Amino acid sequence: xxxxxxxxxxxxxxxxxxxxxxxxxxxxxxxxxxxxxxxxxxxxxxxxxxxxxxxxxxxxxxxxxxxxxxxxxxxxxxxxxxxxxxxxxxxxxxxxxxxxxxxxxxxxxxxxxxxxxxxxxxxxxxxxxxxxxxxxxxxxxxxxxxxxxxxxxxxxxxxxxxxxxxxxxxxxxxxxxxxxxxxxxxxxxxxxxxxxxxxxxxxxxxxxxxxxxxxxxxxxxxxxxxxxxxxxxxxxxxxxxxxxxxxxxxxxxxxxxxxxxxxxxxxxxxxxxxxxxxxxxxxxxxxxxxxxxxxxxxxxxxxxxxxxxxxxxxxxxxxxxxxxxxxxxxxxxxxxxxxxxxxxxxxxxxxxxxxxxxxxxxxxxxxxxxxxxxxxxxxxxxxxxxxxxxxxxxxxxxxxxxxxxxxxxxxxxxxxxxxxxxxxxxxxxxxxxxxxxxxxxxxxxxxxxxxxxxxxxxxxxxxxxxxxxxxxxxxxxxxxxxxxxxxxxxxxxxxxxxxxxxxxxxxxxxxxxxxxxxxxxxxxxxxxxxxxxxxxxxxxxxxxxxxxxxxxxxxxxxxxxxxxxxxxxxxxxxxxxxxxxxxxxxxxxxxxxxxxxxxxxxxxxxxxxxxxxxxxxxxxxxxxxxxxxxxxxxxxxxxxxxxxxxxxxxxxxxxxxxxxxxxxxxxxxxxxxxxxxxxxxxxxxxxxxxxxxxxxxxxxxxxxxxxxxxxxxxxxxxxxxxxxxxxxxxxxxxxxxxxxxxxxxxxxxxxxxxxxxxxx
Amino acid sequence: xxxxxxxxxxxxxxxxxxxxxxxxxxxxxxxxxxxxxxxxxxxxxxxxxxxxxxxxxxxxxxxxxxxxxxxxxxxxxxxxxxxxxxxxxxxxxxxxxxxxxxxxxxxxxxxxxxxxxxxxxxxxxxxxxxxxxxxxxxxxxxxxxxxxx
Numbered sequence: 001x002x003x004x005x006x007x008x009x010x011x012x013x014x015x016x017x018x019x020x021x022x023x024x025x026x027x028x029x030x031x032x033x034x035x036x037x038x039x040x041x042x043x044x045x046x047x048x049x050x051x052x053x054x055x056x057x058x059x060x061x062x063x064x065x066x067x068x069x070x071x072x073x074x075x076x077x078x079x080x081x082x083x084x085x086x087x088x089x090x091x092x093x094x095x096x097x098x099x100x101x102x103x104x105x106x107x108x109x110x111x112x113x114x115x116x117x118x119x120x121x122x123x124x125x126x127x128x129x130x131x132x133x134x135x136x137x138x139x140x141x142x143x144x145x146x147x148x149x150x151x152x153x154x155x156x157x158x159x160x161x162x163x164x165x166x167x168x169x170x171x172x173x174x175x176x177x178x179x180x181x182x183x184x185x186x187x188x189x190x191x192x193x194x195x196x197x198x199x200x201x202x203x204x205x206x207x208x209x210x211x212x213x214x215x216x217x218x219x220x221x222x223x224x225x226x227x228x229x230x231x232x233x234x235x236x237x238x239x240x241x242x243x244x245x246x247x248x249x250x251x252x253x254x255x256x257x258x259x260x261x262x263x264x265x266x267x268x269x270x271x272x273x274x275x276x277x278x279x280x281x282x283x284x285x286x287x288x289x290x291x292x293x294x295x296x297x298x299x300x301x302x303x304x305x306x307x308x309x310x311x312x313x314x315x316x317x318x319x320x321x322x323x324x325x326x327x328x329x330x331x332x333x334x335x336x337x338x339x340x341x342x343x344x345x346x347x348x349x350x351x352x353x354x355x356x357x358x359x360x361x362x363x364x365x366x367x368x369x370x371x372x373x374x375x376x377x378x379x380x381x382x383x384x385x386x387x388x389x390x391x392x393x394x395x396x397x398x399x400x401x402x403x404x405x406x407x408x409x410x411x412x413x414x415x416x417x418x419x420x421x422x423x424x425x426x427x428x429x430x431x432x433x434x435x436x437x438x439x440x441x442x443x444x445x446x447x448x449x450x451x452x453x454x455x456x457x458x459x460x461x462x463x464x465x466x467x468x469x470x471x472x473x474x475x476x477x478x479x480x481x482x483x484x485x486x487x488x489x490x491x492x493x494x495x496x497x498x499x500x501x502x503x504x505x506x507x508x509x510x511x512x513x514x515x516x517x518x519x520x521x522x523x524x525x526x527x528x529x530x531x532x533x534x535x536x537x538x539x540x541x542x543x544x545x546x547x548x549x550x551x552x553x554x555x556x557x558x559x560x561x562x563x564x565x566x567x568x569x570x571x572x573x574x575x576x577x578x579x580x581x582x583x584x585x586x587x588x589x590x591x592x593x594x595x596x597x598x599x600x601x602x603x604x605x606x607x608x609x610x611x612x613x614x615x616x617x618x619x620x621x622x623x624x625x626x627x628x629x630x631x632x633x634x635x636x637x638x639x640x641x642x643x644x645x646x647x648x649x650x651x652x653x654x655x656x657x658x659x660x661x662x663x664x665x666x667x668x669x670x671x672x673x674x675x676x677x678x679x680x681x682x683x684x685x686x687x688x689x690x691x692x693x694x695x696x697x698x699x700x701x702x703x704x705x706x707x708x709x710x711x712x713x714x715x716x717x718x719x720x721x722x723x724x725x726x727x728x729x730x731x732x733x734x735x736x737x738x739x740x741x742x743x744x745x746x747x748x749x750x751x752x753x754x755x756x757x758x759x760x
Numbered sequence: 761x762x763x764x765x766x767x768x769x770x771x772x773x774x775x776x777x778x779x780x781x782x783x784x785x786x787x788x789x790x791x792x793x794x795x796x797x798x799x800x801x802x803x804x805x806x807x808x809x810x811x812x813x814x815x816x817x818x819x820x821x822x823x824x825x826x827x828x829x830x831x832x833x834x835x836x837x838x839x840x841x842x843x844x845x846x847x848x849x850x851x852x853x854x855x856x857x858x859x860x861x862x863x864x865x866x867x868x869x870x871x872x873x874x875x876x877x878x879x880x881x882x883x884x885x886x887x888x889x890x891x892x893x894x895x896x897x898x899x900x901x902x903x904x905x906x907x908x909x
Binding site: 117131 | 776804805806807809810833835838845863864867871874885886888893897900
């Protein structure tokens with residue numbers, strides 16, 4: 001076909017423009033000329049003009065003024081004009097434009113044109129941009145063409161019908177009979193179109209699917225013909241006969257065989273044959289194998305066939321072609337739930353793919369590896385995954401880290417392994433872990449009480465090496481604050497102990513405090529840890545005091561507040577420092593901006609003494625309390641320093657020696673309500689209480705308290721009073737008080753009359 | 761198939777065939793983003809990528825990228841074969857096709873595509889038949905002088 005000279009000249013002119021501005025100029029001139037030409041009624045160059053406009057449109061310039069010209073050209077009797085007109089319609093008109101309706105009539109006429117190439121144009125355009133309305137209008141025409149025309153038209157009519165069905169689902173009914181008969185055709189193009197049409201019909205309508213199941217034997221026959229028969233040069237692609245048709249047939253078989261034993265049986269042999277005989281050296285063969293595998297895995301196939309399919313995927317994994325490896329992994333991902341064991345067999349290869357260069361392949365391998373972690377292979381898999389984490393692309397880090405955490409949580413063989421794994425992740429990818437990781441890890445460490453010494457040693461060493469990973473530093477600081485005494489003791493069973501002095505430890509914490517790499521949250525952790533150490537170390541309390549007071553004038557408000565409160569603790573409540581510090585065993589100090597001073601005062605205000613009948617008021621509970629509440633008559637109780645114990649045991653709370661009942665009342669004024677999360681902190685304290693504690697024993701009266709956690713926010717405290725004196729005690733009443741944020745519900749006491757050696 | 765794009769290594773669009781109804785604005789946006797994404801990929805990388813909710817299959821032939829967006833149920837590997845078949849058709853038609861051929865004869869590239877794919881699906885699986893049809897249609901166009909009615 002001879003080229004369009006005017007078109008080519010224009011293209012040359014546009015391309016020779018050196019700047020965007022110049023190009024715009026050329027195009028504006030051309031468009032003006034074209035517009036002028038359009039206005040002229042009939043000239044020989046109409047198709048050239050429209051073609052020029054379409055080129056300009058492709059470059060991104062507006063071309064809507066050409067729409068009406070398209071409509072006119074389509075109606076032209078000249079083939080050359082029709083051809084470009086229809087092309088223009090497909091490019092400039094879409095179903096949303098009103099002008100598209102105008103061409104419906106032209107299309108209708110052209111569908112019955114005597115020349116098949118004109119018919120072809122109409123069919124192509126309808127299938128490309130036909131709106132629902134146009135489809136409804138022209139469907140009967142298409143049905144007619146499906147039945148009574150030559151192969152060239154039939155194949156196009158079939159695909160046009162596909163488009164119609166996609167646009168107007170109900171019209172599927174119309175095409176079903178014709179589709180069925182098309183399967184008997186020999187022409188590959190028609191067969192292909194027929195299979196696509198039947199696939200579409202079956203996907204849309206269950207009833208239609210049932211009806212078409214009867215065609216399975218026919219489809220199997222056609223497939224067999226393609227696979228077994230000799231070389232057909234016309235349809236051959238690298239030794240495979242018409243792979244496009246094969247793939248479509250396999251896909252249709254998949255739909256027909258799903259959830260149906262009969263149909264699946266009928267295609268079993270064929271699938272096995274295709275799976276074994278198809279040459280897999282070229283992409284085209286692999287395309288057919290891929291479709292076969294998908295079909296086998298989605299119908300009710302025999303187990304032998306399924307194994308064959310998974311093995312094909314396994315072979316794909318070893319293929320040099322990266323595309324094939326990617327395809328394999330996608331498919332394996334889809335069946336890892338249902339055929340887990342089969343996929344497990346290829347675990348080694350999948351793990352190797354973690355080292356692939358391509359990021360998409362890596363991502364697939366990561367997803368699949370995480371899905372394959374199980375209790376039996378967790379150690380080896382985790383090793384590979386951690387290795388991957390250290391060199392993986394940044395966009396995959398967060399996913400890898402969280403995947404590793406989940407897997408570790410589910411399958412950790414031991415607590416120590418679990419802690420080690422988390423620490424490893426924090427060291428390698430600390431910046432990409434989620435926020436809950438820090439409190440979760442702290443919880444984990446707390447629960448692993450035998451490993452406290454080991455953990456604090458590991459974290460201390462990690463801290464010395466690198467303070468840039470915030471999550472790691474936060475956990476390390478917390479740990480040192482909590483278990484610093486274990487560190488200083490210099491002995492450890494699980495790992496080589498460090499020989500550190502108190503100064504060394506404080507140095508480490510101070511480095512964190514002062515480093516520009518530390519976030520405000522991290523600094524908070526470090527400061528609190530430093531403060532906590534004041535109860536665990538003996539020599540350097542002054543140093544701690546000085547560190548804390550420096551931060552009293554820190555710019556960061558959070559830090560400043562803490563520092564000021566800690567300072568206050570040093571100054572005013574030094575005697576209570578131990579108790580208070582031991583009490584604050586919080587998971588996430590960062591979010592609980594609990595005011596120590598207020599906390600202390602609240603505690604005091606909760607304790608009240610009422611009268612002299614040996615009545616006792618329980619309060620928020622702390623186990624290992626002895627002589628808790630002998631407040632009667634203003635007796636003074638001094639604080640004893642409590643030796644550092646494991647983190648789960650909050651310590652002792654006693655009254656201050658300098659206040660009596662009267663002063664307590666004074667302190668009640670001017671107190672703001674505690675922050676809401678105070679309650680959860682408090683409940684945490686309560687919940688870490690030991691079950692039963694004897695809180696009072698004097699003159700034969702013994703009181704024990706036991707706590708039972710009812711729910712996340714509720715706690716039952718039971719007071720058991722026993723009387724081992726000879727006389728009765730009467731009018732025994734119970735009064736209880738809690739800080740404002742907690743609600744208390746009294747249960748009715750079971751006895752008010754205490755008799756000798758009666759327990760109530 | 762939802763659409764096919766051909767673009768150069770500089771990101772210039774040489775052919776766009778859309779099988780789904782989208783506004784001009786949306787088409788431009790999709791084109792821009794997809795072209796950027798594909799051009800950013802390194803040579804040895806996989807031909808498949810997931811973009812928005814579509815599967816993208818692309819292949820580079822000399823200075824042109826052939827990029828198709830297919831649906832979830834479509835077979836990626838056979839799409840590569842479809843792309844290859846189209847290139848073969850262009851090659852046969854133009855005789856050792858190069859980018860310039862497609863630039864200066866873009867309407868013919870469309871005509872060939874429309875003889876090979878219809879409504880986003882392959883309509884003719886025989887190379888010979890496609891080329892024969894194009895030849896006949898071209899001949900008809902040559903006889904421009906005569907009305908076809």
